[in-house]
Amino acid sequence: MRSILDFAIQDKKLKKNVCAGVRLPKLAKTNRPYLSHEGVSKLAEASGTSFDIVLTLAYTGLRVSELVGLRVGSIDFETNHLNIVEAISERGGQLLEGLPKNGETRRVPFPDFIKPFLADRIQGKNKDARVFTSPKGDVLRIGNFRRAVFTPPRSTGQKQAPEVPTLTPHDLRHTTASLAISAGANIKSLQTMLGHAKASITLDVYADLFEEDLSAVSVALNDIAGPGIVGKMWATVPEGGIKTSS
DSSP states (O other): OOOHHHHHHHHHOOOOOOOTTTOOOOOOOOOOOOOOOOHHHHHHHHTGGHHHHHHHHHHOOOHHHHHOBBBGGGTTTTEEEEEEEOOEEEEEEEEEEEGGGGGGEEEEEEOGGHHHHHHHHHHHOOSSSBBSSTTSSSBHHHHHHHIIHHHHHHHHHHOTTTTSSSOOHHHHHHHHHHHHHHHTOOOHHHHHHOOSSHHHHHHTTTTTHHHHHHHHHHHHHHHHHHHHHHHHHHHOOOTTTOOOOO
């Protein structure tokens, strides 16, 4: 609302922004569904021929609009990167093509095990063709994809893997963040991968994941430095132990 009113002032429709200076309440913590590697595997298996879409979303952190807009020529198989330069969103049944969110392009890495699936998906296509399309070769409409591919496997998947929560295609982006952090990604790398405008946004959104990461840091510090420091400290303790004053 503040941004809209600022624009109205620039357009000389308003003289004052009544939202200026208003402090927003702190957001309550969101219980996002984070999948483990096993959970992603189970969901991909239950998604049939669209398993590669599930894997790509879960292991790259692409927004759904960016995945839909991805072209064959944007895949760099030599460096295992996707060049994200375009996005296709859908509003009111209309397909809207444009730049990625925030108007910034970026390079996103993908793990090596996804490479053969991407290569198979683009076989016979020219570099300007879309990577992921509908069964008829049209632009992939994510609403149809979610209803026809994503939701039904959830009911089947629940029987196969009851630990996999119900989630949406966009939720796989959160799984990317969780898996990346557990693999050792720092906040700046994760910001670049997800395409957030600032690292502070990434930290705010995924603060709960970094709380767990801090525990792992403490354990790692103990494993690396603990034995040596404790040994040296005990070597300085006088015979009879440490005396304390009453």
